[in-house]
Amino acid sequence: MDNLAGIIMAAGEGSRMKSRTPKVLHRLCGKELVRYPVDLMTRLGVERIVVVVSPSNHEAIKALLGNRVEYAVQSAKTGTAGAVESAKSLLQGNFRQVLVMGGDSPLVQEGSVRRLIVGHLESAHQMSILSGVVQDGQGLGRIQRDQGSQRNVLGIIEDQLDEYRDSGEVEVNSGVYCFQGDWLWANLANVPANSGQERFLTDLAAIAVEQQAPVTAVPSDAAVEVQGVNNRVELARLEDVERQNIRERWMLEGVTITDPSSVMIDASVIIGQDTVLLPNTMLLGETVIGADCEIGPGSVVRDSKIGDGCRVTSSALEEAVMETGANIGPFCHLRPGAHLEPDVHLGNFVEVKESRFAAGSVMGHLGYIGDATIGANANIGAGTITCNYDGKDKHRSVVGQGAFIGCDTMLVAPVSVGDGASTGAGAVVTKDVPAARLAVGVPARIVDRQ
Incomplete structure (x- = not known):
């Protein structure tokens, strides 16, 4: 949006989390809390985003967000008004409007904030507030409206100071604001400090009303949007809500989930149409699943890419790749660097690490393949192990196209088995096997085929 800057307040200690990790770096659905408002502002087209950090969490937040945003350090505990004031030198005079959000309210939706901004611009107000109507507003400031005109906001009354709040529905402040920039910077200094020297943005509503500048509150699309995270109970509660939202969104996009x-499913996961997710399946991190796949039951896929038409049965993947038509399981483990080309089949109890299986290769049963290249249409027998570590360094094994590796073969790396070559059951291969030859025994020796 034209001439709109954004401020994300992320300097709070989050002491109620009882954690050495900064609160805004705790994850909800696999995604750090502070990334939610950053991503939302990016989708809205906010031109310049400033994240307000503390001296203690600055480096950790910068390590996560990098150069996507700018940073302002709030050096003392001066409240939300002090947090916004920390960004003043970066933004004053450069932007007509300023959007302000907290770093700990992950369920605020783009549609609600877009309506807030559009209404703010159309009405030319100095301050607009995103509100929410909730059954239990404990800990949240109540929106005080003019009794004569429910459209006008008179102020925001904090929960502990609210003598007239009843037990029914209450309209509360979400902590999301849109300000006219010049007015914001001119009036921050007018916000009074409490006994602890903290100053709060909520007081700007009453200041605006005193100046006869109308303030508006725009209700959010859903009440849960106004809920923030202050402790791990609230984090778990909001995660439960968001996970249900994610599942419903993917089902509406054409994904079958048999036991939702x-x-x-983590927030950043992508899933293709007509894929089926069976019970007790976890899709985590930056995972991408193609169309027409079957994942589960009981599969765990983290930061992996799975192509169209694949099947992952009761197996685990970490930073691995499966191309079109590959299938694994049950009880396979693809560790980081595992790459299966089209139509590869791995059966039960196969573990693969830093290895590539070329198209059509098969390993039907129990074994370990590490630091290896397996050629197209090769057949790896049950019990095969690549002995890739010599106690000091790791070495690679190469199995050629169409090779046949007999059951219980030990490939002592570095070693290669040529195209069309074979090993006998129980062979311990310590030297290269030429193409189309047979190696048997311990240690393996080349023999003529019978």
């Missing part, structure tokens, strides 16, 4: 309550 048992399936976990």
Whole structure:
């Protein structure tokens, strides 16, 4: 949006989390809390985003967000008004409007904030507030409206100071604001400090009303949007809500989830149409699943890419790749660097690490393949192990196209088995096997085929 800057307040200690990790770096659905408002502002087209950090969490937040945003350091505990004031030198005089959000309210939706901004611009107000109507507003400031005109906001009354709040529905402040920039910078200094020298943005509503500058509050699309995270109970509660939202969104996009309550999908996961997720499946991190796949039951996929038409049965993947038509399981483990080309099949109890299986290769049963290259249409027998570590360094094994590796073969790296070559059952291969030859024995020796 034209001439709109954004401020994300992320300097709070979050002491109620009881954690050495800064609160805004705790994850909800696999995504750090502070990334939610950053991503939202980016989608809205905010031209310049400033994250307000503390001296203690600055480096950790910068390590996560990098150059996507700018940083302002709030050096003392001066409240939300002090947090915004920390960004003044970066933004004053450069932007007509300023959007302000907290770094700990991950469920605020783009549609609600877009309506807030559009209404703010159309009405030319100095301050606009995103509100929410909730059943339990404990800990949240109440929006005080003019009794004569419910459209006008008179102020925001904090929960502990609210003598007239009843137990029914209450309209509360979400902590999301849109300000006219010049007015904001001119009036921050007018916000009074409490006994602890903290100053709060909520007081700007009453200041605006005293100046006869109308303030508006725009209700959010859903009440849960106004809920923030102050402790791990609230984090878990909001995660439960967001996981249900994620599952419903993917089902509406054409993904079948046979037992939704048992399936976990992180916020950044992408899933293709007509894929089926079976019970107790977890899709985590930056995972991408193609179309027409079947994942589960009981599969865990983290930061991996799975192509169209794949099957992952009761197996685990970490930073691995499966191309079109590959299938694994049950009880396979693809560790980081595992790469299966089209139509590869791995059966039960196969572990793969830093290895590539070329198209059509097969390993049907129990074994370990590490630091290896397996050629197209090769057949790896049950019990095969690549002995890739010599106690000091790791070495690679190469199995050629169409090779046949007999059961219980030990490939002592570095070693290669040529195209079309074979090993006998129980062979311990310590030297290269030429193409189309047979190696048997301990240690393996080349023999003529019978």
